[in-house]
Amino acid sequence: MQVSVYRYDPDVDEAPEMRDMSIELPEGKELMVLDLLERLKEQDPSLSYRRSCREGVCGSDGINMNGLNGLACITPVSQVAKRGKLTLRPLPGLPVIRDLVVDMSQFFDQFEKVRPYLINDQPPPAQERLQSPEERAELDGLYECILCGCCSTACPSFWWNPDKFVGPAGLLQAYRFLADSRDTASAERLRDLEDPFSVFRCRGIMNCVNVCPKGLNPTRAIGKIRGLLVKQGT
Amino acid sequence: MVTQVTSLARSGLADFLIQRLSAVVLALYTLCLLSFFLVNDGLDHRQLVEFLGSASMRAFSVLAVLSTAAHGWIGLWTVGTDYIRPHYFGAWAVVFRMVYQVGCGLVLFIYTWWGIRLFWMLPG
Numbered sequence: 001m002q003v004s005v006y007r008y009d010p011d012v013d014e015a016p017e018m019r020d021m022s023i024e025l026p027e028g029k030e031l032m033v034l035d036l037l038e039r040l041k042e043q044d045p046s047l048s049y050r051r052s053c054r055e056g057v058c059g060s061d062g063i064n065m066n067g068l069n070g071l072a073c074i075t076p077v078s079q080v081a082k083r084g085k086l087t088l089r090p091l092p093g094l095p096v097i098r099d100l101v102v103d104m105s106q107f108f109d110q111f112e113k114v115r116p117y118l119i120n121d122q123p124p125p126a127q128e129r130l131q132s133p134e135e136r137a138e139l140d141g142l143y144e145c146i147l148c149g150c151c152s153t154a155c156p157s158f159w160w161n162p163d164k165f166v167g168p169a170g171l172l173q174a175y176r177f178l179a180d181s182r183d184t185a186s187a188e189r190l191r192d193l194e195d196p197f198s199v200f201r202c203r204g205i206m207n208c209v210n211v212c213p214k215g216l217n218p219t220r221a222i223g224k225i226r227g228l229l230v231k232q233g234t
Numbered sequence: 235m236v237t238q239v240t241s242l243a244r245s246g247l248a249d250f251l252i253q254r255l256s257a258v259v260l261a262l263y264t265l266c267l268l269s270f271f272l273v274n275d276g277l278d279h280r281q282l283v284e285f286l287g288s289a290s291m292r293a294f295s296v297l298a299v300l301s302t303a304a305h306g307w308i309g310l311w312t313v314g315t316d317y318i319r320p321h322y323f324g325a326w327a328v329v330f331r332m333v334y335q336v337g338c339g340l341v342l343f344i345y346t347w348w349g350i351r352l353f354w355m356l357p358g
Contacts, residue, residue, distance in 0.1 A: 160316045193246075200246035201312075226250065233247045 001025050001081065003040060005047065006089040009098050016096065018087070025077070033065055033072040033080065033088070037100075049100040056213060059148030063100050064089040069150035069211040091149055093159035106162040107149050107169070113192070114166060114174035119185035135181040142176035142221060144214050145169060151208035151218055157201045164197035168208035168218030171199055175221035178228060190225075190232050199225050242308050253308045256301035263298040287356035299349035303342045310338045 001023050008016035021040055025031060034054055041047045049072070052058040056074035063072050065080040066087050080086060094102040120129065152158045152167035166174065174193060177183050193199045199222060208218040242249050270285060271277065285291060318331040 157316070160319065196244075196246040196249055197315075198246070200250050229247050230251070233251075 001077075002085045003036065004085070004087045005040065005099070006096075007047075007099055008096050009046070009048075010096075031077045033063075033070075033075045033077055033086075034061055036077055036086070037072060037088070047100075048098045057146060059146035062091050062148040062150045062153070062213075064092055064153075069154045071148060071150070071213045074213060091153035093153045093162065094149070102149075102153075104149055107147075107152055107167065110152070110162070110166045110170040111147065111173065113198075114170050114177075115185070115189065116170075116173040116177065118177065118180060118183055119188075120182055121184050129182040131181050138179045138181070139176060141216055142172060142179060145172050145176075145216060146214060148213060150211045150213060151216075154207040154211045155202075156205070156207070157203060161197055161201055165201040166193070166198050168202075168222070171202070171225060172216060172218040172221045174199075175225050178225065186228070187232070190229055193225060194229055194233075199229070242304060242311070249308050252304050256305040259297055259301040260305065263294060263301075266294065283356060286353065292353055292356065295353040296350050299346055299353070302349075303346040306342055307338070310342075311335065314338070 003021050003023060004018045005021060006016060007013070007019045021043060023036065023039055023043070032054075034051060037047070037049055037051075041049075049063065050060040051073065052060040054061075054073045056071050059071070061072040062069060065072070065075060066082055068080065069091060070080075077086065088100065090096050090100045090102045094104060094106065097103050147169060149169065151172075152169045155165075155168055157165050158167040171193075174189065178186055178189055183189075202219070202222045204219055204222075206219045209216075212218070242252060274281060286295060314331055314334050318327055318334055320327040323330050
């Protein structure tokens with residue numbers, strides 16, 4: 001199989017390049033893209049990428065495979081390879097540290113902006129803040145995000161304004177706390193998102209939904225934030 | 235929160251609502267004109283001037299011109315802030331964006347002034 005890999009080591013290379021490597025795939029056995037990368041690293045130990053849990057939980061190995069963002073550890077090679085060829089690139093739109101490793105500072109700066117933690121100004125109860133099963137169900141499809149960055153780096157609005165547009169991952173978390181019955185900071189959270197960039201720069205093209213490895217729907221969450229902003233503003 | 239922006243209302247929510255409301259006005263105006271043309275077969279110039287010169291149509295036309303200007307500015311401003319930025323143009327991005335925004339604003343202002351004047355001067 002032919003694998004074309006994005007290679008760039010800023011200490012050595014003047015510019016990035018795509019380097020072709022070939023690899024024999026075992027007969028009758030399905031490999032994940034991460035397994036493929038491990039075998040490529042045996043050929044060339046200087047190849048760099050992130051990995052940790054290798055089961056789609058940690059969100060470390062988000063890369064771009066034949067043009068589509070996803071987690072290398074849970075993406076079968078057969079699903080992304082086309083005519084025996086696979087092109088691997090780093091997540092688009094973020095600065096490259098080396099090869100497939102990107103600098104996710106901008107992504108986490110935006111995540112931090114939405115204050116992704118529970119804010120409650122009431123005195124804490126003796127044991128815990130309770131929720132009804134219905135209130136808890138409101139958080140389904142929101143809390144499961146693993147912050148791999150696949151969605152935000154597939155979003156042109158985030159490529160164009162990574163310093164101003166929060167991005168789908170951050171906005172999914174923003175709605176996760178807006179929808180939480182225990183949170184009392186909804187008004188402030190909404191006020192912080194009301195400017196022309198933070199949430200309204202989303203054009204609803206749903207690239208984020210298309211690539212999310214956990215099957216989440218940031219576009220729906222963004223729509224709900226807009227609905228809350230309209231309700232609060234009128 | 236992102237501040238210091240040159241959007242129409244300096245508020246994302248206000249821009250969002252203005253863009254949608256102006257789109258509704260323009261859709262209704264288009265439907266109104268289309269149905270008038272469909273109902274009145276063999277229309278002549280006098281009938282058209284009579285229709286557009288009525289007080290209600292004059293107000294509706296001015297509202298449509300203003301809606302076009304507001305809708306256009308929000309859209310063009312969004313395109314400018316997406317594409318004209320330091321990543322592509324370096325330190326010149328701010329200058330280019332200002333020129334683009336002043337140019338767009340000027341064109342929209344002239345068209346709006348001309349459009350309002352045109353509809354307002356129709357014989358009633």
